[in-house]
Amino acid sequence: MKTTVRYTRTAVAVLAALSLAGCGGAGEAGDASGSPAGVSSSTAQAAGPVSVETDYGTVEVPQDPQTVVVLNYALAGYLYDLDIPVTATIPEDTEAEGEHSEFWAEEAEDDGTVYLPWSADGFDLEAILTLEPDLIIGGGIGFPLFQAEEAYEDLSAIAPTLLVGRELTSWQDQFSFLAGAFGKGDLYEEHVQAYEERETEVREAITPPEGEVAFLSLTADGTPYGLVEDVGLPTTFADLGFEVAPVFADGGFEVYGPGGDMFELSTEKVGQVMTQETLFIAGFNAETTSVEDLRENPVYAALPAFQDNQAQELPYWSIRGDYDEALALLDQIEELYG
Known part of the structure; x- marks a missing residue:
């Protein structure tokens, strides 16, 4: 059985700092304002993170994340539906091997989604840190929610951490929350309309x-x-x-x-x-x-x-x-x- 390495908030912050050691400063890639080279400050600001209010505080969510870690298998499908790449997730159960869902196996293969170790003791923070994520998504229903709440400060020290809160219990609530965080409400509405049309067909049949x-x-x-x-x-x-x-x-x-x-x-x-x-x-x-x-x-x-x-x-x-x-x-x- 793998022993999960757990860290305090301070320890994670130190590890995160060490992982960035040797990276070039802002002046090497952009101007003094921190804008990427060749991009104006106003454009960079428009493309920057968006503040999202959650049950756990305000989270600065990048709108074009490249390395997303999803700490609840049941939430991964929403990200694929929203065309957000999923770098890693956790298995459906603790101490289990990860296996792609039949509903998003193709998308997971395209993204190269991998599975992180997961135990009853908690998430493997060292494994998450190694991936250098620019966004962590967790919460939802059940044990992953409990563990994400327990580790929220440590996770937030690694990357912006967006938790789907305990009051969001339906797929509509969860999907809507995540779509809103990425400014993809229109895509969510398209999915809901398709579902409601099918629901009406089944109800009548x-x-x-x-x-x-x-x-x-x-x-x-x-x-x-x-x-x-x-x-x-x-x-x-x-x-x-x-x-x-x-x-x-x-x-x-x-x-x-x-x-x-x-x-x-x-x-x-x-x-x-x-x-x-x-x-x-x-x-x-x-x-x-x-x-x-x-x-x-x-x-x-x-x-x-x-x-x-x-x-x-x-x-x-x-x-x-x-x-x-x-x-x-x-x-x-x-x-x-x-």
């Missing part, structure tokens, strides 16, 4: 099942998590006319971790609260289970959705899907209920 629906995700070790009904995936189904059960709202559960979209259940508790007519099952960060596998467990087999063959599998990426995954999910729902 499907017949949702009768009764309430609920959602479960299972980790590789079989631990079940319910999905909070007013965040993320369940809201997509609600928008399409499904009756989403208020399992979280009525159950007195606590949200698991900083993500705000899941709550942990015991297997016994699953038998008590997942009694809805339809149950959607998905793995977490991988295809960790299947309906047929769960039928081998008497608790799951006794659930009404399993008894009536209304337990449906969803791809694991649907839980915290980005724009492209949300669009692909509409196809899956149409196939199930069209």
Whole structure:
């Protein structure tokens, strides 16, 4: 197991300074104002970074970044959609090998995107520093958000760090925030229009099942998590006319971790609260289970959705899907209920 090297803010600042040692001064590449050679001060200023207000303070975001590090795999797709090059990201899970998503593999190959080491102890700051990024993007939902908040000062000492805050839980919120930071609101609106047109098509083509629906995700070790009904995936189904059960709202559960979209259940508790007519099952960060596998467990087999063959599998990426995954999910729902 790799030991993650962690630094204080001061140590990172020192390393950053050392990494720049020997570089030419501003006078070698431009005039006294710091403008590039052959570019006027006003032009350089127009092409310079833009101040973006975030939950963590004001960030000077370069508008044409060349070395971008994305510290949440689930956010990388937005950058590719916005034509922002991604130099490096992290795997979907800690201590895992990085693998390109089927939705942006071609773009990642074109960019030469690499994967940084990532452990439960935190991001590998030394590996990030080695890349000399001009922008770091992090946050989002779940553990990467928690770690980015913890390391925010250290990351900011390496490069401007733009975090997608915890209140931005839908793909629309996250995509809009990032598009705005790069002045690409028009491109975002084009994507949203395409999604809404497809959503309307699917809504008119499907017949949702009768009764309430609920959602479960299972980790590789079989631990079940319910999905909070007013965040993320369940809201997509609600928008399409499904009756989403208020399992979280009525159950007195606590949200698991900083993500705000899941709550942990015991297997016994699953038998008590997942009694809805339809149950959607998905793995977490991988295809960790299947309906047929769960039928081998008497608790799951006794659930009404399993008894009536209304337990449906969803791809694991649907839980915290980005724009492209949300669009692909509409196809899956149409196939199930069209």
